[in-house]
Amino acid sequence: MNGAQALIRTLVDARVDVCFSNPGTSEMHFVAALDQVPEMRGVLCLFEGVATGAADGYGRMTGRPASVLLHLGPGLANGLANLHNARRARTPIVTVVGDHAGYHKAYDSPLESDIDALAGTVSGWVRRSARSADIGDDAAAAVAAARTAPGQIATLVLPADTSWSAGAASAAPLPVEAPAAVPDDALAAVAAVLASGEPCALLVGGGATRTRGLVAASRVAAAAGAPLFCETFPARLERGAGRPVVERLPRAADQVTRRLAGVRHLVLVGVRSPVSFFAYPDQPSDLVPDGCQVHELGTVADDLPGALERLADLVGAPAEAVLQPAGRPELPTGELSLDSIGRILGALLPEGAIVVDEGVTSTRQMPGPTAGAPPHDWLTLTGGAIGQGLPVATGAAVAAPGRPVICLEGDGSAMYTVSALWTQAREGLDVTTLVFSNRSYRILEGELANVGAAASGPRARDLLELGRPELDFAAMATGMGVPATRARTAEDLIQQFRRALAEPGPHLIDVVLPGP
Template sequence: MSDPTPNGAQSLIRTLVDSGVEVCFANPGTSEMHFVAALDEVPGMRAVLGLFEGVVTGAADGYARIAGKPACILLHLGPGLGNGFANLHNARRAHTPIVNIVGDHATYHKRFDAPLESDIDAVAGAVSTWVHRSMTSESAPTDGARAVAEAMRSPGGVATLILPADVCWLESTPPAAPVMPQPPAIVPQEVVDAAARALRSDGSSVLFLGGRTLDERGQRAALRIAAATGAKVFGEVFPRVQRRGAGVPVVERLTYLAEFAQMQLGDATSMVLVDVPEPASFFAYPGKPSSLVPEGCAVSTLATGTDDAVAALEALADALGAPDDVPVAEAGRPERPTGELTIESVASAIGALLPENAIVIDEAQTSGIFNQGATAGAPPHDWLTLTGGAIGIGVPLALGASIAAPDRPVLNLQADGSAMYTLQGWWSQAREGTNVTTVIYNNSSYAILRMELARVGADEPGPQALGMLDLARPDLDFVQLAQGMGVAAERAQTAEEFTEALERALANDGPNLIEAIVPPLGL
């Protein structure tokens, strides 16, 4: 440290580094300038600039899902937090640990209601599990240590620390010692035994998994339970991370379309929840039920997010005397596709080429329906999804995941409309030299909304309604958009072109983008 008496920013950053926080995703302004200056004065914190706050917040989500520990974020007052809100919402739904630092006016400046003054606390409360305002430079280090512990408290969450400018610039105290996060609770044996009875009961039973249970350990325990009880096992529709691929015990996910999810759940009479809420449809539809719990089905809970849910699954498997051997996904890849470029041939190319231990960022929406099938037998990999439904997660999630695991290939399967919310992330991917390959499905539409318009019963849409779902007039040129931010890009119009482009992109370090011109899914 350059100065024997640290200021608030310096002591806070040192505390964060000591607590294991190594990366700061930032889009700062004037009120954060002392924090920014301190990034050089304290060793150990890597600063990554995003040109829009949604990039910053989505990157912190992707980083923590892969690193298993939080990054910090640096945002500029209420409007900066607003711009970062949607991807913090997704992170909240993923239970991602994030230390969300929101700079604010100096404590004594707030009463002037300067133009950037707004109710930061109200906005932060809607996406955070913990909100605290540092009021003095002396308390900043201990506030920082507590923020890390609150972010890491099981199941993980967004801990927001509001940081006034003068708290940063005034003289502070030495760095605070790290605070151990509260460990997850151990599920009592009687709850485990009750779950065993529920799954053994007459009729068909369902084990429904979410949260952190879709890693390899959790899925293995779940499939052991299925083998012992005959229960069907499903994972939540949009998991934070699912481990999958050849040799991995893989749990089937519930589908987004409620009609199909109801078919999967069938006439279950008993359902056990593990770190997941009761299944419900994503949206309401006129005349259709919101709950997906079959009529008369008894629902019980083995573990919630504050519990060690994976350990609970293993305890349940043991209590059932379940076998250790479970079915795993068989190795196998599709042939390299030829001919027309469709979402199916794109899927085949991905399945044929997906590298070992890849991180797949899936925001492909309707264009992605063949991707899971095509990659089921590919080498083991992690699959990250849009957890909170706020589109615009893919580009930043890929950025953050790649910074957490620079040696792993990251493949972002990205819908066109969704990409446009946070396309600025490509610039950060280029600046940081991330090994991200982006496949853009350019179908010139919000295809999912075309489907949803029909599903809500809005028949025969007129020209204005169709215009709201249409991304043509003018066509978006993603090759230009990516190149304009320093990312190498090319366009593919046939299956051969796409497959060769994907092979080249995966062989290259640094970010690459392939624009796949595909027809929208015909539903």
């Protein structure tokens, strides 16, 4: 077999059987090999950032990598923003980047670039497969590297002549080490802090935001009389009725400061110490209160749910976690607002839903009214690079075909990767997208004031507004094969959301918000 066939066979044997693709000339032998290895599902994306974001959503929901096929350095560069988000989410991904044939690189043809350097900015593992005889072993190593706890991006550079040359063979999957146990002395040290009688707080992230970890963390927090927070942007938070109560730490620095005021011991579980999202004049970057000591319970590569369960035993925690009671808000009427949209979502969110949140300013009020909805997952914008929502929703729907996916999307962010709608239509994915049309980069209006920039003039405001002409998301979605409607009142949104949830396949609702 040739190198491309051996690569795909090795990936499939290692349970990497989905490839989100935007290929070019150098990857044509990979494309042709899909017919020789039909177990690999190829999903065409019209932009590389959609492919990389979809792989992120797939990995978050399955815990195992998808593959991504990209064309040379510029193709990788187009996908970097969502690979950055995936890196911050610690999502396992195998990225395959085609390159020129080895002998052709010396000619410095137009698409020649330093792929290895670009890949290194987001990847925890990079390898160039120089010979077809090596490709099976290299592919197996890439999968193992991507699955190394807690998950990372592994990039395999595939020269065209390696892909087309014969003499390759597939390789068996490599073993993946289980997460390490947190040492007993580290657990004992944290237990002593929690028993000190001084004000403590727990902040969890990573793998500790799934139900098992949250149950144990809730028990620990109850024993210590400490508040339980999760990171501001969790890769995947399991929440809803019957699941542990946990508060997401706010994004705004002043709100974080207020929530942590008086805390003398902050215990971190799979998460970084809280810092300000940006630098602001005369404001601190480190948001840990003065006089507060930070304690880490293990590392992100450790078995954090197991460590929390052992810690619960050490501190004599109650047997049961504090669980969220079931409860739905009443459906609103009248003009749409962020409050009424949150109540509609909380009232109608189906059980088992996967909510992908890139609403930015429009979804800050969503946690409250959705807290008592049936159990669901909430996926957030982990790395801050916008254009994530539609692609992540696409990958999540591929990963979990039996579950409804709800994408909460800002209008400015949606335009970065709007072509993901075409892939959703082509694949028949059950994604309902709510685009919040406030016709501006609303978050930047607030950031102007936060950084102390004077922006009262029309030229500055013009760079933050999305009018002239206004974006017609219903028309764009329809043009890409996604049924779409527009909601201007609460009654409109209730009717359209119910219909979208009841019908198979993708839908989009253009949620028109009142102007400023």
